[in-house]
Amino acid sequence: VRRAIRRGWTRLIGTFLRRHTDRDLAQEIESHIEWLADEDIRRGLPPDAAYRRARIRFGSVESAKERYRDQRGLPTLEILVHDLRHAIRGIRRNPAFTVVAVLSLAIGIGVNTAIFSLVDAVLLRPLAYEDPNRVFVARELDPQLFGERLLGVNPVHAREWAARCPSVEDVGLTQRANVQLTDAGEPVSVAGARITHNLLALLGVEPIRGRGFRADEEQAGNHHVAILSETLWRSRFDADPSVVGRTILIDGESHEVVGIVAASFRVPSSGANRRDEIFRPLVIPDDEIGRMMGNYNYFALVRVKSGAIAGQALSEMNVVQARFPKSSGVTTDLKAVLIPLHEFVTGASRLGLWTLSAAVGAVLLIVCVNLANLLLSRAASRSRETAIRAALGASRRRLFRQALTESLLLAVIGGVFGVLLAGWIIELFLIAMPLELPRIDQVRVDISVLAFASGLTILTGLIFGALPAWRLTRDDPQEALRAGSHTVTQGRRTLRLRESLIGLEVAVSTGLLIMAGLLGSSLVRLLHVDKGFDHDRVLTVDLSLAGSKYAKVERREQFLDRLLANAGAIPGVEAAAIVTHLPTRGETWNDPIYLEGAPRAHKHTVNNRYASPEYFRVMNIAVRQGRSFEESDRGRGVAVLSERAAKILWPGDPNPVGRLFMGEDDTVKTLVGIVADVRASLQNDPPPTAYYPYWQRVPDGVTLVVRNSDLTAAAEGVRAVLRREDAELPIPAIRSMEDVVNRSVEQRRFQMGIMSIFAASALLVSSLGIYGVVSYSVARRRNELGVRLALGASRSRLLGLVIRQGMKPVVVGLLAGVAVALLVSRTIRNLLFEVQPSDPMTIAGVTIVLLVVGILACLIPARRAAATDAVAALRFQ
Amino acid sequence: MSAKTDVWQGTLALMVLKTLNAMGPQHGYGIARRIEQTSGALLSINHGTLYPVLLKLEQEGAIASEWGVSDNNRRARFYRITRVGRKHLTAEEAQWTQTTEIVGRFMALKGVKP
Numbered sequence: 008v009r010r011a012i013r014r015g016w017t018r019l020i021g022t023f024l025r026r027h028t029d030r031d032l033a034q035e036i037e038s039h040i041e042w043l044a045d046e047d048i049r050r051g052l053p054p055d056a057a058y059r060r061a062r063i064r065f066g067s068v069e070s071a072k073e074r075y076r077d078q079r080g081l082p083t084l085e086i087l088v089h090d091l092r093h094a095i096r097g098i099r100r101n102p103a104f105t106v107v108a109v110l111s112l113a114i115g116i117g118v119n120t121a122i123f124s125l126v127d128a129v130l131l132r133p134l135a136y137e138d139p140n141r142v143f144v145a146r147e148l149d150p151q152l153f154g155e156r157l158l159g160v161n162p163v164h165a166r167e168w169a170a171r172c173p174s175v176e177d178v179g180l181t182q183r184a185n186v187q188l189t190d191a192g193e194p195v196s197v198a199g200a201r202i203t204h205n206l207l208a209l210l211g212v213e214p215i216r217g218r219g220f221r222a223d224e225e226q227a228g229n230h231h232v233a234i235l236s237e238t239l240w241r242s243r244f245d246a247d248p249s250v251v252g253r254t255i256l257i258d259g260e261s262h263e264v265v266g267i268v269a270a271s272f273r274v275p276s277s278g279a280n281r282r283d284e285i286f287r288p289l290v291i292p293d294d295e296i297g298r299m300m301g302n303y304n305y306f307a308l309v310r311v312k313s314g315a316i317a318g319q320a321l322s323e324m325n326v327v328q329a330r331f332p333k334s335s336g337v338t339t340d341l342k343a344v345l346i347p348l349h350e351f352v353t354g355a356s357r358l359g360l361w362t363l364s365a366a367v368g369a370v371l372l373i374v375c376v377n378l379a380n381l382l383l384s385r386a387a388s389r390s391r392e393t394a395i396r397a398a399l400g401a402s403r404r405r406l407f408r409q410a411l412t413e414s415l416l417l418a419v420i421g422g423v424f425g426v427l428l429a430g431w432i433i434e435l436f437l438i439a440m441p442l443e444l445p446r447i448d449q450v451r452v453d454i455s456v457l458a459f460a461s462g463l464t465i466l467t468g469l470i471f472g473a474l475p476a477w478r479l480t481r482d483d484p485q486e487a488l489r490a491g492s493h494t495v496t497q498g499r500r501t502l503r504l505r506e507s508l509i510g511l512e513v514a515v516s517t518g519l520l521i522m523a524g525l526l527g528s529s530l531v532r533l534l535h536v537d538k539g540f541d542h543d544r545v546l547t548v549d550l551s552l553a554g555s556k557y558a559k560v561e562r563r564e565q566f567l568d569r570l571l572a573n574a575g576a577i578p579g580v581e582a583a584a585i586v587t588h589l590p591t592r593g594e595t596w597n598d599p600i601y602l603e604g605a606p607r608a609h610k611h612t613v614n615n616r617y618a619s620p621e622y623f624r625v626m627n628i629a630v631r632q633g634r635s636f637e638e639s640d641r642g643r644g645v646a647v648l649s650e651r652a653a654k655i656l657w658p659g660d661p662n663p664v665g666r667l668f669m670g671e672d673d674t675v676k677t678l679v680g681i682v683a684d685v686r687a688s689l690q691n692d693p694p695p696t697a698y699y700p701y702w703q704r705v706p707d708g709v710t711l712v713v714r715n716s717d718l719t720a721a722a723e724g725v726r727a728v729l730r731r732e733d734a735e736l737p738i739p740a741i742r743s744m745e746d747v748v749n750r751s752v753e754q755r756r757f758q759m760g761i762m763s764i765f766a767a768s769a770l771l772v773s774s775l776g777i778y779g780v781v782s783y784s785v786a787r788r789r790n791e792l793g794v795r796l797a798l799g800a801s802r803s804r805l806l807g808l809v810i811r812q813g814m815k816p817v818v819v820g821l822l823a824g825v826a827v828a829l830l831v832s833r834t835i836r837n838l839l840f841e842v843q844p845s846d847p848m849t850i851a852g853v854t855i856v857l858l859v860v861g862i863l864a865c866l867i868p869a870r871r872a873a874a875t876d877a878v879a880a881l882r883f884q
Numbered sequence: 885m886s887a888k889t890d891v892w893q894g895t896l897a898l899m900v901l902k903t904l905n906a907m908g909p910q911h912g913y914g915i916a917r918r919i920e921q922t923s924g925a926l927l928s929i930n931h932g933t934l935y936p937v938l939l940k941l942e943q944e945g946a947i948a949s950e951w952g953v954s955d956n957n958r959r960a961r962f963y964r965i966t967r968v969g970r971k972h973l974t975a976e977e978a979q980w981t982q983t984t985e986i987v988g989r990f991m992a993l994k995g996v997k998p
Binding site: 013031032034035036038039041043045064065066067068070071074075077078079 | 911912913916930931932933935936939940943944945954956958959960961
């Protein structure tokens with residue numbers, strides 16, 4: 008083996024260095040023959056005869072040279088070099104084709120590589136935790152109160168699981184809340200989380216500086232410690248190592264910084280890339296420690312013991328779960344659910360990303376098909392050249408290899424540009440795109456992405472090169488040579504091949520267009536859905552009243568009262584109000600309301616909102632019956648329900664205003680009004696909602712909403728009012744409600760936009776393909792058309808003839824595309840909104856678009872055909 | 885080409901090595917003649933076939949070559965065996981001897997008369 012390697016190596020070297028040149032060999036052979044001749048001359052033969060004999064004894068000089076040459080270099084490599092040279096010449100001879108090919112390949116490969124890098128980082132790469140397959144997200148199911156909804160975890164339950172389940176190694180809890188950092192410079196509100204002391208260890212994460220939390224720091228009184236993220240540490244504390252051990256102000260209270268975690272660390276979250284900047288110990292309040300049921304408010308991670316099975320752990324947890332309802336005298340089938348961490352983190356992003364991958368894959372396929380088509384038309388004009396080479400003794404394999412070398416070379420050039428383009432697209436994704444994806448910050452062009460791009464490049468070259476290469480070398484050289492003359496029509500087979508490629512292109516384009524159409528009409532419907540409120544001319548500001556300054560309810564209430572009064576007095580402001588959660592930001596604060604004395608089974612979970620009296624006016628939410636709350640309601644329990652909520656409590660009562668029920672805080676409320684249903688998220692039906700005046704439970708996080716005709720002026724006014732009230736209060740961006748609504752559909756808008764771009768480019772490429780094939784066929788049939796004209800066919804007949812024939816593959820492709828789309832679009836059902844995957848309008852629209860584009864693409868060559876001058880065409884022979 | 889014994893390439897390589905080992909540096913003609921002589925004119929090789937074999941041996945590092953001038957003032961490439969070549973030779977000689985010995989034993993078997 009070593010000999011073979013050594014031989015291979017010296018042969019490789021020999022190819023380039025040419026140590027044993029042909030001249031050397033010739034010299035050697037010449038001497039050799041002279042010596043042979045000398046022998047005979049010495050024996051007395053005349054030199055002539057001696058040389059002749061010497062040559063005979065030596066054998067064929069040419070054959071010796073040839074075998075020597077074969078032995079000298081690597082013939083494969085030499086052929087490759089030769090083919091490459093030939094390919095480069097071919098590429099330079101056809102700059103237009105080369106530019107089109109390289110450009111379309113670069114775009115195709117670039118987009119695919121970029122999307123792959125997304126898929127790789129978000130979906131494929133293992134999570135950056137120790138042994139992540141053993142970590143699960145725990146959820147609870149309380150069918151009696153919450154039906155099938157997956158809930159957070161009650162901390163008492165979590166503790167019992169950790170203590171009583173042999174297969175469970177550890178259970179960690181977190182709860183998220185934005186915190187205010189008033190230390191060092193401008194007050195800011197940053198993402199924060201409270202975590203149990205074991206959470207970092209459970210995930211296998213070590214702080215890069217300092218330490219994690221200790222168990223005793225979960226006791227109230229010891230809990231004023233914090234861990235910072237590396238990012239915050241760098242941006243706000245200049246990466247000063249002495250920050251560890253220092254005291255900083257968080258939510259107005261002093262906390263000792265005990266550690267710093269790496270910037271890449273994330274508390275697992277679903278479908279998003281939320282990075283927490285400040286971690287504090289999770290202190291479970293005393294009153295919650297006694298609550299056996301309800302309080303499903305914590306996010307729990309469970310690590311299963313190594314060697315244990317998740318199913319086993321789950322059944323152990325459910326044994327524990329069964330005890331809680333009993334001990335508090337409730338009958339409900341309390342269950343736990345374990346979700347694998349990877350599925351939890353990436354699950355929500357999966358469908359969208361795979362759809363995108365399929366779309367870019369389809370685009371690349373179209374690029375390949377189109378290039379194959381272009382190469383086929385070149386093959387037609389090159390068949391003479393190939394035929395001559397075949398006639399001169401080139402083997403079919405050799406010709407095939409050469410043709411393939413050219414397409415591979417094109418693919419490689421395209422691939423190189425594609426990878427550069429991919430880097431750029433990724434940058435664009437990261438900066439400009441509203442991609443709410445987990446781990447998106449880890450997207451980069453790395454080894455696996457490069458490997459993917461190289462593989463894709465080779466595959467692409469093979470796909471678009473193989474068919475034309477095969478077609479080119481299949482010709483009988485004799486026939487091809489004859490076909491080159493004017494008397495015989497050529498390449499009927501090539502035409503048929505090209506027509507089927509057109510069919511394929513049209514089919515794929517149809518599929519893409521239908522997908523884009525479905526996503527597009529979903530988006531349109533989503534934006535025009537009856538939201539229940541009116542987003543025009545409304546400004547919103549999120550406020551967080553955290554920290555010791557606002558620890559007292561009275562302080563918060565005072566602040567909100569004054570804020571509402573002052574904001575309402577800003578010139579031009581029609582009305583100002585606050586609410587705990589804006590519509591379109593999702594369903595939150597789910598707690599039951601019920602009629603007093605009703606059995607537990609008749610508790611109904613609704614969305615609960617605390618708002619100020621003017622809220623419905625600001626948001627233009629119609630008051631159907633009764634009224635909103637008023638200042639005069641202070642001191643008594645009142646509430647407003649949405650129509651659905653009212654219907655749930657009093658199914659038979661057309662006007663229940665004035666009746667009593669129990670609110671989410673378990674106190675009696677008088678129903679003072681019923682308002683229109685409002686969507687909590689655009690794509691879902693409005694949930695039943697209960698509204699209470701804010702003074703009944705003064706919240707610490709609210710959104711100020713202001714109705715005004717001049718948004719910029721109002722924004723200035725609001726900012727001034729807030730500064731006057733509390734200079735230390737962080738003011739996040741002031742947004743219009745329209746912006747808030749738009750943000751909630753950004754992901755869809757992005758999906759739809761990118762899908763439309765793909766579909767449009769597919770359509771463009773296909774129409775170019777149709778044009779190319781029809782022109783080719785018109786040029787090929789010039790004589791025939793001329794004869795038809797001469798025999799009296801009308802020009803419009805010719806036009807119709809060409810269009811009819813050009814449209815044949817388009818129609819076939821269209822039908823196939825619609826059929827495939829009907830099968831495939833079902834998989835994206837979850838991305839659609841109020842549109843059936845088989846939406847007839849979309850399919851009809853796409854069909855019309857494709858037919859029109861197809862006819863237009865045929866029309867230009869068809870008109871050329873119709874304008875044929877019969878005499879010229881016939882003389883052309 | 886006389887209809888004597890065919891020489892296949894592997895064997896030719898072995899003969900070349902053996903010749904160079906015995907005679908020291910030689911040019912192509914010298915090697916060819918020597919092989920013919922050694923075989924007692926039983927073996928006639930097509931001299932041209934020698935050169936690809938020489939090149940192959942050189943690529944394997946078994947022989948080395950350099951240009952020189954012969955006694956009668958002809959420019960020629962002189963080949964000599966290398967250390968690697970000697971190792972090959974010893975190994976192949978042993979193998980060859982073994983093979984011929986085994987074949988020889990079979991040849992010595994007496995046939996049974998029917």
